[in-house]
Amino acid sequence: MLKQSIVYSAKFSSTDSQRTWFRKVEVCSTNSTLAGLCHCSERTIRDWKNGKFRPRHDCIQKICHRYKLPMPTIQKISRFEHLKLSGRKGGLAVLEKYGKLPIREQVRKEKWNDWWKTVGKESYIKSHAPLRITKPKKNPALAEFVGIMMGDGTVSTYHIGITLNATDDAEYVVFVMKLIKKLFGVHPKIYKRKDKNAVVITVARKLLVEYLHSLGLPIGNKIKQGLNIPTWILNNPEYARACLRGLMDTDGSVFTHTYKSKEKIYHYKKLSFTSASPALLASVQEILTQNNIQAHISKTNLRIGTRTSVERYFSCISSHNTKHLKRIAE
Numbered sequence: 001m002l003k004q005s006i007v008y009s010a011k012f013s014s015t016d017s018q019r020t021w022f023r024k025v026e027v028c029s030t031n032s033t034l035a036g037l038c039h040c041s042e043r044t045i046r047d048w049k050n051g052k053f054r055p056r057h058d059c060i061q062k063i064c065h066r067y068k069l070p071m072p073t074i075q076k077i078s079r080f081e082h083l084k085l086s087g088r089k090g091g092l093a094v095l096e097k098y099g100k101l102p103i104r105e106q107v108r109k110e111k112w113n114d115w116w117k118t119v120g121k122e123s124y125i126k127s128h129a130p131l132r133i134t135k136p137k138k139n140p141a142l143a144e145f146v147g148i149m150m151g152d153g154t155v156s157t158y159h160i161g162i163t164l165n166a167t168d169d170a171e172y173v174v175f176v177m178k179l180i181k182k183l184f185g186v187h188p189k190i191y192k193r194k195d196k197n198a199v200v201i202t203v204a205r206k207l208l209v210e211y212l213h214s215l216g217l218p219i220g221n222k223i224k225q226g227l228n229i230p231t232w233i234l235n236n237p238e239y240a241r242a243c244l245r246g247l248m249d250t251d252g253s254v255f256t257h258t259y260k261s262k263e264k265i266y267h268y269k270k271l272s273f274t275s276a277s278p279a280l281l282a283s284v285q286e287i288l289t290q291n292n293i294q295a296h297i298s299k300t301n302l303r304i305g306t307r308t309s310v311e312r313y314f315s316c317i318s319s320h321n322t323k324h325l326k327r328i329a330e
Contacts, residue, residue, distance in 0.1 A: 015051035134185035143239035147246025249321035271304035
């Protein structure tokens with residue numbers, strides 16, 4: 001078996017004396033040549049010249065031999081001398097804290113296992129337990145929140161997020177945050193998007209994700225998983241209206257339709273709802289029909305076109321988004 005050679009460092013009397021000596025060497029050679037001579041990188045040579053690290057003792061000898069320089073006043077020390085000092089400091093710290101040094105590793109392991117079984121394990125479980133939430137019973141407010149999540153919400157593995165327009169939905173953001181606190185007993189956080197005029201309301205609770213998933217909200221890409229209104233909502237007319245309100249307040253819009261007839265120009269409001277899920281569009285149309293509101297579907301768009309149906313929507317379904325209420329009143 002080959003004996004491992006001990007590498008020594010050259011300790012100058014001070015950092016300045018090390019820099020001064022290497023300035024003398026610069027007159028004789030370049031960093032590239034010194035790096036080749038010492039079998040190291042040019043960066044290492046620069047660090048030695050700047051006094052950042054101690055040079056290798058054998059390299060000092062090689063340089064002096066190559067360029068006929070006298071050996072500087074240096075101390076030859078092991079490159080791992082600092083480890084002894086570190087170990088001594090660690091031992092003194094343990095001695096000061098516990099009053100003694102561990103003698104046998106087996107004894108230490110046994111003591112640790114005893115602590116883990118009596119105190120450590122229970123403490124670890126408590127500190128890593130999922131943060132609790134309130135799980136409300138099914139009610140119209142919960143159904144409306146499901147509609148909001150189906151519209152502008154996302155459900156990930158450990159958190160939920162709702163993205164809204166920072167300007168137009170400013171008042172609605174406050175409503176949604178209050179609704180989350182009321183339903184689940186948690187304080188949501190809000191973040192401003194840097195890439196667009198939008199804010200994201202988030203709640204990082206694994207238990208909330210699991211609860212919403214049990215209510216019928218998919219985790220991940222909701223469109224690919226066939227997004228639709230859960231059965232427990234569709235089977236209850238009050239829940240269905242509340243859920244539809246949440247959907248329309250997020251993915252719906254109020255716009256003005258203008259047309260000309262017999263040299264007269266007419267303006268009236270219409271409602272539009274957009275979704276890439278055919279099943280969801282069909283369910284929304286079904287709820288509207290059950291409430292005597294006419295709606296037509298064209299590809300990914302559902303539209304409430306007649307003045308009577310628009311008026312009935314706001315009297316029967318209503319809205320919690322001030323943006324829609326202001327536009328319908330214009």
